[in-house]
Amino acid sequence: MAEKKEQLLEMYKTMVRIRTFEKEAIDLFAAGKFPGFVHSYLGEEAIATGVCANLKDSDYICSTHRGHGHLIAKGGKLDLMMAELYGKSTGYCKGKGGSMHIADVDLGILGANGIVGAGMPIATGAAFACKYRKTDNVAIAFFGDGASDRATFHESLNLASIWKLPVVFVCENNGWAISNSQENHQNITDVSDRATAYGIPGVSIDGNDVMAISEAAEEAIKRARKGDGPTLIECKTWRHRGHFEGDPGAYKDPKDQEEWLSDAKDALVRVEKKLIELKYANKADLDKVKADAQTEVDAAVKFAEQSPDPDPSEVLTDVYTV
Ligand SMILES: Cc1ncc(C[n+]2csc(CCOP(=O)(O)OP(=O)(O)O)c2C)c(N)n1
Incomplete structure (x- = not known):
């Protein structure tokens, strides 16, 4: 019981930190504070949180491309992330990568990725390394419904299956690949059905229910650590924003948008209700979590704004390797 309380509170904190970071990033981007792109993770916070709650640093x-939430849930540092968005020399990639290339290898974060579907073979390779080195570590590949149409998805699932690799494929099905609805780009309702073709378990779950995600991830990760191979978990969710900041999302039915953003469906509000209902927290506790997250994000913005730009002489440093 105490363990469940702690776990739920911890996951709530992570979700609030993600939401606060994302809201701030949206406003800063709209104000022209930094260049590049922002693909917001707002609405999908429960997925990264529920999965990463079951992971070790190793x-x-x-x-x-929609990666901020994954990085935060795996322990990524908000100040280094924000500085990277700003293109500053103190950022994760010394300002050369921006939002879609943040990595922290020490934390096992092998990178955000601007190439749709590119993370799956990388995670499969990392899982091969875990197995080859005889560790009990696992790799997680996050990807969208759109990415599940790419060859990289099929090749990765097949290879991971026949080699029984310790990898979990987590599909964040938000119903859209840019302006292309899921019905328009695939002839199935559940992406998890595709697991059958590769002889691995596949489940579809509520992607806005952090406990359900954590439970499904726990089972899949245990299976992977034991050497029993990969699992495909499909989390059904919705992105609150357009595909990227600047996309008004006019292709969405306003009724769907309203429903998914309602208190009944919003992932964060649902955890708040649960915490109150179970008497794990009161409103003041929740407000404190939010205030702490805002303080942390404000400090990250200050750090980014006060950091120097990269020196032009370093434009090729860390870019090529021989
Ligand atoms: C290989 C490749 N093809 C196309 C694109 C352009 N593109 C960027 S995001 C995106 C849609 C991705 O949809 P999905 O995988 O469902 O992820 P979501 O954006 O919904 O999180 C596309 C087609 C790309 N970046 N990489």
């Missing part, structure tokens, strides 16, 4: 994740 486990690996491969993220996507």
